[in-house]
Amino acid sequence: MNALLTLMLNVILSVNNPTKDVFKRRRIHIRQNDHGTKKKASLSVSGRRSQPMAKRNPKGKQKKIHNENKKTSLKKSEENTAHNLVFQTKEPKRLTRSSIKNVGNREKGGVNKDSDSKLRQQIKRTRKSKECFPKETDKSRENKQPKTSNKTSNFQGRSLAFRKSNQKKDIRQSRQAESCNKSKASKASKNKISLQKKESMKLVKKTQDIEASTSHSSEKDFTDLFFKKIAVQLHPISGSLGEIHEISVSHDNLLWVNYLYNTVHLRNTTGEILRSFKLDARAVFSCCTPGGDLLLTQGYGGNSRPVITLLSREGDNKVLADLSSYATYLFGILYKDERVYVVANCAESRKYFIVKLDMNGEVESVYNTKNAHDSINQIIFLNGQIVAFRINDVDMIPLETGAISSVAMNKVNIRNAYSGSASADNLGNVILGSNAQLFIINPSLQLVHKLDTGISGRIISTAVDQQNQLWFGTADGKLFSTKYLK
Incomplete structure (x- = not known):
């Protein structure tokens, strides 16, 4: 029994103490x-x-x-x-x-x-x-590529770099081409825009040269160019032919004088009548061609038609252009560089504009006024530029590339002057008639000189021949000439 008890104790101890x-x-x-x-x-x-x-x-x-x-x-x-x-x-x-x-x-x-x-x-x-060594994902497995040697990898890298460089070159070339095209277009537009500026610069240079040559930089110098008193000579005619609306000077220094009652005279510088032409319609505004022939318009009033008539020295006349589809009346006319410029008016729209034609009578372009209320009736060529005259205030507005400007060129204003009497002399001065007086504006359009004619009529037309002799016509049908430069 003792032995059994000791064994049981040992087992219990072994369970509690596993190390033993x-x-x-x-x-x-x-x-x-x-x-x-x-x-x-x-x-x-x-x-x-x-x-x-x-x-x-x-x-x-x-x-x-x-x-x-x-x-x-x-x-x-x-x-x-x-x-x-x-x-x-x-x-x-x-x-x-x-x-x-x-x-x-x-x-x-x-x-x-x-x-x-x-x-x-x-x-x-x-x-x-x-x-x-992170875990692999589906994307990493897809992106895996077979191992290549250093040579092949270097070759592939170079080829990729070469391709990229070529792509960059192509992009640069395309951009350069686009920029070149844009620059060309911008240059063309700038050239078109700068045409007017160049013309204005030319005009300024010409006026400066003229002013320098005539040396009238001041008002005193300018007035010293003219006589204080002028001697006026009358060139009478038999009968009454009506108002003298226009006087034109030919290249050979002959005068075309337009009378309202369908009559035109061709005179020499002494006032002698060389030829007289009877027309079917009135002759109001006119200009000479390089060959010495005359271009006529009928103006407004009466039975006027919007027709341009070509009158030769031999007496043959023909209709150069019928602008009835464009205008109701035609006024001032100008020949320049084988083209004809004429002032027109439409009665329905009450607008004034300029029509450009060739010598065959075909319309090339129409220039409208920038200011719709501007009314014009005369046109001249002044110091390298085409200039139109307003009816009411006699301001000078230039013809630009696409339209008629609304900004006046002149820095002086003349009251009671008749715009239809405007003309330019050989020095680039502008001459206007106002009642019995003549006003001369210098090329810079800043100074004015006044001449008293001493006549009883009203001046409605002026012109200067190649001998610097001033001609002017009156509303009562009288023609005068005078020397005005010293």
Whole structure:
């Protein structure tokens, strides 16, 4: 009974203290090895594999054996961890958190603290290696390409760089071509816009040259060019032919004088009538062609028609152009550079404009006034520019590239002057008639000189021949001439 009780106590103690049971089993294992029989170490109650006991030795040698067992266990653990590291570096995909935890759990059951620290370092390394080898995704697999040698990769890189450079060159060339086209278009538009500026600059230069040549930069110098008193000569005719609306000078210094009652006289510079022409319609405004023929318009009033008539020196007349589809009345007319410019008016719209034609009578362009309320009736060529005259205030407005300007050129204004009497002399001065007085404006349109004629009539037309002789006609049908320059 005592023996049974002792056995039961030993069993209970072994359950509560598993270490004692381990040591007992180690003793049993050593005894079995002494007898030549080998048994594997059995599992303890806690589930851990018990380490095999060394052979029984005297008490003095037990510590050495224990240290040797420690060394062997450390070597085995290092070999296992090294094997696991190699495996993990080769196949980092299989490394998981559970495997790292298992390694930690295995090492927790060890005895040596140094081995634990080494294992922890190795676990950290494996984690770093895991970071270096991230998990593959579908996109990364798709983007994977077969490995190529350094030469092929370099060649491919060069070819890609070459292609990119060619693409950049093409883009640059296309951009340069676009910029060139834009620059050409902008230059063309700028050239069109600058035409007017160039013409105005030419006009300014011409006026400056004229002013310099005549040296009338001041009002005193300008007035010194003219006589203070002028001697007027009358060139009478038999009968009454009506108002003298226009006087035109030909290239050979002959005078065309238009009378309202359908009559035109061709005179020389002494006032002698060379020829007289009877027309079917009235002759109001006129101008000469380079050949010495006359272009006529019928003006307004009565049975006037919007027709341009060409009258030759031999007496042949023909209709050059019928502008009834454009206008109701035609007024001032000008020949310049093989083109005809005529002032027109439409009764329905009450607008004034200028029509440009060729010598065949075909309309090339129409120039409207920028100010719809401007009314014009005369047109002249002044210092390289075509200028129209307003009826009401006798302001001078130039003909621009696309329309008639609304800005007046003249810096002086003459009241009570008749715009239809305007003409230009050989010095670039503008001459206007107002009642019995003549007004002369310098080329810069800043100064005015007045001449008193001493006649009783009202001046409605003026002209200067090539000998600087001034001619003017009156509303009562009288023709006068005078010398006005010193």
